[in-house]
Amino acid sequence: MLPATDVILRLAAAAVLGSLIGIERERLSWAAGLRTHMLVCVGSSLIMLVSAYGFSGILQSDKVVLDPSRMAAQVVSGIGFLGAGSILLRGEIIRGLTTAASLWTVAAIGLAVGGGMYVAAVAGTSIVLLILAGMKPLERRYFADKHKRGITFLVQADTFNIGHLHQLMGASAARASKFVVRREADGGVFDEVSIVLSHTSEKEFHRIVQGFLKLDGVKSFDYTDL
Structure with missing residues (x-):
């Protein structure tokens, strides 16, 4: 089992990384903003911790074999209900696809933090922010x-x-x-x-x-x- 300080560190890191992406969505006044992205990232990180380390006490027996990825896999598919809730049909225009994708990606970042993959989590957050904030001016300029x-x-x-x-x-x-x-x-x-x-x-x-x-x-x- 991980030390308590390590558990707290991972959950806090997930909250910070999720907030960075949430701030960008909040800036555009989307319903899935700062708190939603933080909760998704912390929640998925916690699920990863439980999946990987929560059952270590019963693994003493040779007859018990667990797959640490089983609960994490459910996050990838289960986060879809939140993404669907952020997609709106306004007349003939569909809005919210980018926010739905950011929620799904934030869940992946949370899983990475929960698994102790800090470099992957920070790099993923940086790339997502570049896509959401940095690419939009280029998109408007070249695809207007x-x-x-x-x-x-x-x-x-x-x-x-x-x-x-x-x-x-x-x-x-x-x-x-x-x-x-x-x-x-x-x-x-x-x-x-x-x-x-x-x-x-x-x-x-x-x-x-x-x-x-x-x-x-x-x-x-x-x-x-x-």
């Missing part, structure tokens, strides 16, 4: 054209249709993967227009937005990256 961007605005009823879309956007209208005009639910005098643009660069998107902002009869306007 593949992002979908949404435009939503209220306009005077019966004053905007697909013809106006082509007039306003010209050749860029071909990038509209979604165009919906709905009358306000209370039967008001405004139509809600929703447009989703695919494969549109940031520069082109802002040019299009400026064109929409000049429309007459617009009550409210909003745009976002999807």
